[in-house]
Amino acid sequence: MKITIERAALLRSLGHVQSVVERRNTIPVLSNVLLRAENGELSLTATDMDLEIVESVPADIARPGSATAPAHTLYDIARKLPDGSQVELDASGDVLTLRSGRSNFKLGTLPVDDFPQMTQGDLPHRFSLTVGALKGLIDKTKFAISTEETRYYLNGIYIHATKPKAGETAALRAVATDGHRLARVEVGLPEGAEAVPGVIIPRKTVLEVRKLLDEAADSIEVQLSDTKVRFAFDSITLTSKLIDGTFPDYERVIPAGNDKTLEVDAKLFAAAVDRVATISTEKSRAVKLALGKGVLTLSATSPDAGSATEEIEVVYEQSALEIGFNSRYLLDITSQIESGVAKLQMADSGSPTIVRDAADGSALYVLMPMRV
Incomplete structure (x- = not known):
């Protein structure tokens, strides 16, 4: 793999994907970002096995291919390079060489085949939300997410479609509680969300999505199954496992x-x-x-x-x-x-x-x- 890319574009994408990577990993390859160059684009992938983010960015590709490199190190290097510079990434053997101006870095890589891929599977429920609606659902509930690991089913935001009573309209509702306080927020039910199952989106996923929304376009494509959720917008796709548990009957608390x-x-x-x-x-x-x-x-x-x-x-x-x-x-x-x-x-x-x-x-x- 050999590519040239603008420093600003590389830094922006690395900033998005590297925050998914945990600082400490028992599996070494999870500390790396997967770089794949083909068809005029560099694709960057990071995962912690429960959450995966993929982002594509235009690049000048001299030699297509793929490599993995330490995510946080690569991000720190890109952050410290001068504004407006061009970055050349050249992977051969088990070394990734990064050149920019007179700077030259050599980073150790790990085999691409070792990099875990989240099984895709079918996500049957699809709907779109405006950036403002999704921000509102997250911002007004995330403070009430429990951080207590023993009640793991409270470690996220519960999303479901309401079954309206007479005179009410259906809504997409987000609920979070830690047992001391509860937050319940709803937006009008988007087309395609009528049959969505009640799912619990993990706290880390919620916070990563929220960070990305500040730079997102007008609408977010959401796909759901009983076990996974995917958020797609611009050139970013974030896929996450859902919390496998039953959210309590929160209506009884109100x-x-x-x-x-x-x-x-x-x-x-x-x-x-x-x-x-x-x-x-x-x-x-x-x-x-x-x-x-x-x-x-x-x-x-x-x-x-x-x-x-x-x-x-x-x-x-x-x-x-x-x-x-x-x-x-x-x-x-x-x-x-x-x-x-x-x-x-x-x-x-x-x-x-x-x-x-x-x-x-x-x-x-x-x-x-x-x-x-």
Whole structure:
């Protein structure tokens, strides 16, 4: 294989694929990127056996062929080469030579045949989502993904098509929960997604897709089966295994009888929570909300740091209520409120609270209270 490629094009593609490669690997070839040159394009592939990303980029091919090279090293070299330079990659034997200007690097390679390929299989469900819709589904739920490995079925975002009740329209819904908070967001059901199975997309896949969306074109092609998901746009294809598990019946967690409603400026509220939480103990991060007519008093106490209180004006007309929350969870949820007004629906100090964006009915958050 011998090719010449612009440094900027190589760097951009390497930046996309190398982030899939784990820093530590028991299988050496998984530290490498597969480079394949043919038909005027250089194709770059990286995988961790559960997730595979392939990207193609135009290149001047003097000799077609393929090779594998250390992904992070190759990316670091490309990053440090001067802007506007041309890069020549020449693979022969078990060495990849990279030349650019007066720079010359020789990298060890591993056999192409050792590089694992994800079995393709049939992905029967196909639909398109706009970049904005997919960003919304990810951004408004990813903070609630569990990082606890024992409940592996919560380590991702659950995507499914809703079965609408009378008067409702079908939607594509994304749900994530870690047992302390739950995020549920939906978009209109895309054509072709009517029969999609409920699937759990792993956290790493979600985060890799989200990174790529900032540079994506208008729409994303999504393909699904019971075991795999594929996202394709521009010249990038990302294929991932799904989490093999059953997502819990999240509808049972969403309370139906919360009759105490608080409306508050989300930014004002978040800033007050953040200030008061400075005092709360690092472990619990607890903040107490005391509600009275038209006023909310936030407070936190710590045996070491002292105490803090702050009052803000709110819209609240029901009976007085005191309830405690983990301040970090509260801030994670209020940061999703785009309209400016957060609406909290509560029942009592021991029951889950519903948080909504007052102007956006597509997102719903549930937050478990804590004793303070």
